[in-house]
Amino acid sequence: MMRKALPYLLLAFTTTVSFQANAGVAITEVAAWGSGNAPYEADWFELTNTGTSAINLSGWKVDDSSNAFASALALNGITSISAGQSVIFIESAGGSAIPSFISTWFGSGAAPLVGYYSGNGIGLSTSGDAVNVFNASGVVQASVTFGASDATSPYQTFDNAAGLNGAISTLSVIGKNGAFVAVNDATEIGSPGTITAVPEPETYALMIAGLGIMGLSARRKQA
Known part of the structure; x- marks a missing residue:
């Protein structure tokens, strides 16, 4: 039987x-030095859909190390992430820094979807911080912490191609996990929108x- x-x-x-x-989602890349060392003057992170179905981002929010849904900021400009897709969220009032971000990294070439978050209470610190992403119900969907960011040029993003939740420390290296030099700024190295989704x-x-x-x-x- x-x-x-x-x-x-x-x-x-x-x-x-x-x-x-x-x-499922993972925070697969973080740049906490963007606000002080990039032409677009904004920090950003990459969010990757590691699942097999699209994810609706309606009502989703982000916070830093305070990790509080009540003070988190809304993710705007992108309503969903397709399976296997990576998108960027940049700290920018009304998304005004998005054109400069796209031009800096991709020039006139194809670029990933770029959304934004803005408001008081969030500012990714180059001395160490965190990124916490919540769904509309206030449940954490992805969370990473990181130490001091790259302090000298060229500035390398934190590469979390492994899709880990928790501490990340690996810096982007040209040619690894899709990392490249920004088209219009040789001081930036990363892989915005190009990391392969991890199981x-x-x-x-x-x-x-x-x-x-x-x-x-x-x-x-x-x-």
Whole structure:
């Protein structure tokens, strides 16, 4: 009876875990030095959809190390992120710095979607800070902390291509994880909009668990 039920248990397990892993986001890049060392004079971060379905960003907010939804600022200008897509959010009143950001990094070439956040209470510190992203219900969806930013030219962004939540420290290196020199500013190195989405931990858990169940089923058949 158990042998006959195993394929159905595997299917149910796969469906459940896949549903949980369908949608997820990661903060995959941070530039806390932009407000003081870039032509567009603004800090920014990259948000990547690591899931397999689009994510609606309506009501989503961002905060720094204070990590408080009540004082967080609305994410504007981008309503959703497609599966595997990376977008940029820049600290800019009304998004006024977006054209300069795009021109600096991409010139007249193709650029990723760029949204913005603005208001009091958030300013990414070059001495160390955090980025916390909340959904409309106030639940944290992605969170990173970082130490002192690159203090000398060329300025390198924090590269979180691994999609980790928690402390990040890796700096962008030209040619690695899509990093390049900004088209119109040789002092900036990063990969805005070009990081490849990483699988969520649940995806690996599903793979391992699925293989385990299949192995158990095979052994039972042999017995």
